[in-house]
Amino acid sequence: MSTPAHPSESTPSRRSGRPLGVAAIGYAFMGKAHSNAWRNVASFFDVPAFEQKVLVGRDATAVAEAAARYGWAESATDWRSVINRDDIHIIDICAPGWMHAEIAIAALEAGKHVLVEKPLANTLAEAELMTAAAAKARARGVQSMIGFNYRRVPALALARELISEGRLGTVRHVRAAYLQDWLSDAQAPMTWRLRKETAGSGALGDIASHAIDQIQFLTGQAVMEASGTLKTFVTQRPGDQGMENVTVDDAAWATLWLTGDMGASVEASRVATGQKNSMQIEIYGTKGSLTFDLENLNELGFLDATLPSREQGFRRILVNEPEHPYLAAWWPQGHIIGWEHTFTHQVRDFLLAIKDGTQPSPSFEEGLQVQRVLASVEESASNRSVLTPVHAKSLVAEGA
Numbered sequence: 001m002s003t004p005a006h007p008s009e010s011t012p013s014r015r016s017g018r019p020l021g022v023a024a025i026g027y028a029f030m031g032k033a034h035s036n037a038w039r040n041v042a043s044f045f046d047v048p049a050f051e052q053k054v055l056v057g058r059d060a061t062a063v064a065e066a067a068a069r070y071g072w073a074e075s076a077t078d079w080r081s082v083i084n085r086d087d088i089h090i091i092d093i094c095a096p097g098w099m100h101a102e103i104a105i106a107a108l109e110a111g112k113h114v115l116v117e118k119p120l121a122n123t124l125a126e127a128e129l130m131t132a133a134a135a136k137a138r139a140r141g142v143q144s145m146i147g148f149n150y151r152r153v154p155a156l157a158l159a160r161e162l163i164s165e166g167r168l169g170t171v172r173h174v175r176a177a178y179l180q181d182w183l184s185d186a187q188a189p190m191t192w193r194l195r196k197e198t199a200g201s202g203a204l205g206d207i208a209s210h211a212i213d214q215i216q217f218l219t220g221q222a223v224m225e226a227s228g229t230l231k232t233f234v235t236q237r238p239g240d241q242g243m244e245n246v247t248v249d250d251a252a253w254a255t256l257w258l259t260g261d262m263g264a265s266v267e268a269s270r271v272a273t274g275q276k277n278s279m280q281i282e283i284y285g286t287k288g289s290l291t292f293d294l295e296n297l298n299e300l301g302f303l304d305a306t307l308p309s310r311e312q313g314f315r316r317i318l319v320n321e322p323e324h325p326y327l328a329a330w331w332p333q334g335h336i337i338g339w340e341h342t343f344t345h346q347v348r349d350f351l352l353a354i355k356d357g358t359q360p361s362p363s364f365e366e367g368l369q370v371q372r373v374l375a376s377v378e379e380s381a382s383n384r385s386v387l388t389p390v391h392a393k394s395l396v397a398e399g400a
């Protein structure tokens with residue numbers, strides 16, 4: 001059984017003249033989000049011809065059902081055999097972090113373009129091996145990209161444009177807070193996300209990674225120094241065999257120093273009761289400021305400090321005009337878009353880079369840079385180097 005190429009697609013695979021064959025590994029949360037993107041991207045954007053060939057999972061029946069529902073021609077349970085198929089040109093990795101390195105390196109060595117979910121890997125060592133494999137593959141025309149999909153929120157892409165055009169002057173500091181609450185309940189069960197060996201870290205790698213990537217993406221600066229602290233509030237959770245130890249953080253705090261003499265603070269929590277999926281970013285420059293919240297992702301707050309102060313104030317830009325990034329392809333102005341569109345934009349940009357033979361962004365190098373920041377925060381947290389004791393001192397006794 002095979003999926004016909006989308007009718008709007010005319011550009012064949014650079015290598016073979018055939019449509020690019022795509023396989024996705026994982027069919028749960030990200031597998032579903034990516035499948036939705038593969039399914040609709042050619043309806044909105046001009047992209048090279050491709051076929052949704054194979055969806056890979058562990059449970060044969062469940063993955064077959066998901067494949068049929070999400071538009072994949074076939075399903076499979078062994079990712080190794082899939083990456084060696086001649087009719088597969090792209091591997092989209094939507095599996096947990098502990099599998100990223102093994103699958104990505106094998107796929108790149110087999111000559112397949114790779115899109116991998118964030119964070120790049122669970123450890124710095126794995127991320128370095130992946131980046132080396134990506135560099136080697138690139139020399140052979142094989143591309144790779146990491147799925148920091150929030151780069152493709154039109155409002156954040158516009159924020160980057162405004163900053164790079166100098167509308168904020170020199171950016172002095174950024175505040176980023178990525179807050180969720182799905183672990184607020186102490187009885188929320190164990191998952192792979194709560195074990196260090198499968199997830200690498202907790203809120204830090206899962207969601208602070210997005211915030212750190214955004215800080216670097218928006219400002220064009222690189223983090224050079226980091227300090228941080230991590231906290232696990234609920235240390236045991238119910239698992240299949242009774243209570244299990246949680247071995248990752250529930251929340252993370254970091255202070256960053258970047259090139260360009262720029263500072264940033266990052267907060268990430270999965271126990272921020274009442275916050276569902278709020279990534280708030282504030283950017284303060286010498287000539288203006290920007291504010292954003294993922295829960296209102298079509299909006300960007302902009303204060304232009306070059307205006308007379310009697311006219312200043314944050315204005316709300318509804319980022320939904322054809323002039324805004326990605327939006328000419330969607331609906332008439334004001335007909336807002338959502339979270340899932342970021343994955344469609346991601347697939348579009350990945351396919352166009354493959355067609356053009358250029359490196360898609362964010363590259364594995366950019367993913368590695370984020371991984372280095374995560375590792376520095378962890379190191380700082382384990383040394384508790386950021387925590388200077390606050391000495392008890394009685395001001396009353398000193399007669400102050």
Ligand SMILES: NC(=O)c1ccc[n+]([C@@H]2O[C@H](COP(=O)([O-])OP(=O)(O)OC[C@H]3O[C@@H](n4cnc5c(N)ncnc54)[C@H](O)[C@@H]3O)[C@@H](O)[C@H]2O)c1
Nearest residue numbers: 026027028029030031056057058094095096097117118119
């Ligand atoms: N970009 C984002 O906004 C975002 C959001 C959530 C998760 N993620 C990332 O996506 C990745 C996956 O997370 P998720 O939330 O989809 O996890 P999930 O638990 O919902 O799904 C994991 C999938 O991997 C599959 N899998 C596990 N072992 C496998 C194997 N040996 N062979 C084939 N398939 C296997 C599972 O069957 C499942 O379908 C992680 O790296 C995570 O950090 C990114």
